[in-house]
Amino acid sequence: MLASEFKTKVLPLSNKLMRFATQMLHDEEQARDIIQDVFLKLWQKKDSLREVDNMEAFAMRMTRNRCLDLFKAKKPVLAEDDFLKRNSTESRDLQNEIELSESALLVRKLIRNLPDIQRTVMHLRDIEQYEYEEIAQMTDLTVNTIRVNLSRARKKVRDELIKREYGN
The missing domain is CATH 1.10.10.10 (Winged helix-like DNA-binding domain superfamily/Winged helix DNA-binding domain)
Known part of the structure; x- marks a missing residue:
């Protein structure tokens, strides 16, 4: 797959992948990291992507698997740290929730x-x-x-x- 094909077939999926990863992780920064990893892996596999019938489904599955890998790798979090993290995340989302x-x-x-x-x-x-x-x-x-x-x-x-x- 050429760079131009990659730009037209893979990169337009970024918004859907981002929404999906954010929904799974509840953390926009981690979701961005996951999407970057997915795009990097897709680019590294660009020569074999011609064999993929449904690029969107393939990228979504990679994103899902990467999110699940992150869940498995997470260490236990102290309740206080989890509370602080959730509160900071909720304050960022407050403006959206008001609407x-x-x-x-x-x-x-x-x-x-x-x-x-x-x-x-x-x-x-x-x-x-x-x-x-x-x-x-x-x-x-x-x-x-x-x-x-x-x-x-x-x-x-x-x-x-x-x-x-x-x-x-």
Whole structure:
């Protein structure tokens, strides 16, 4: 793959990859590092990329795997450090959250609390608008598994919203 092909086929994916990594990691700086690593690896493999049928799915899978590698490598964090980190992250997001309605903010929080697979599938399907087959390529899950996890994720979010709305 030539540099010009790389610029037209791979680099335009950066925004989607960034949103996906940020959603998984909840840390924009780490997400940027992951995306840089992914692009570097893609560039290093540029000669074999002609064999890739779906570049977007391939790059998303690399991003997902890189994020999972980061989770595995993370050391335990003291509760105080975690609290300080979350508060500093939340203060950066405060301006964005002010613009959101209360229900939209609540939905975001509920989605963040979902198990990893459900959160990932819900993000890819409902936010990024990927088809089930594309999600299957990115996550190595079957379409049926994706449908089940998406259904469970939506039900958990819906039930929690109803519970909070009606106080049950």
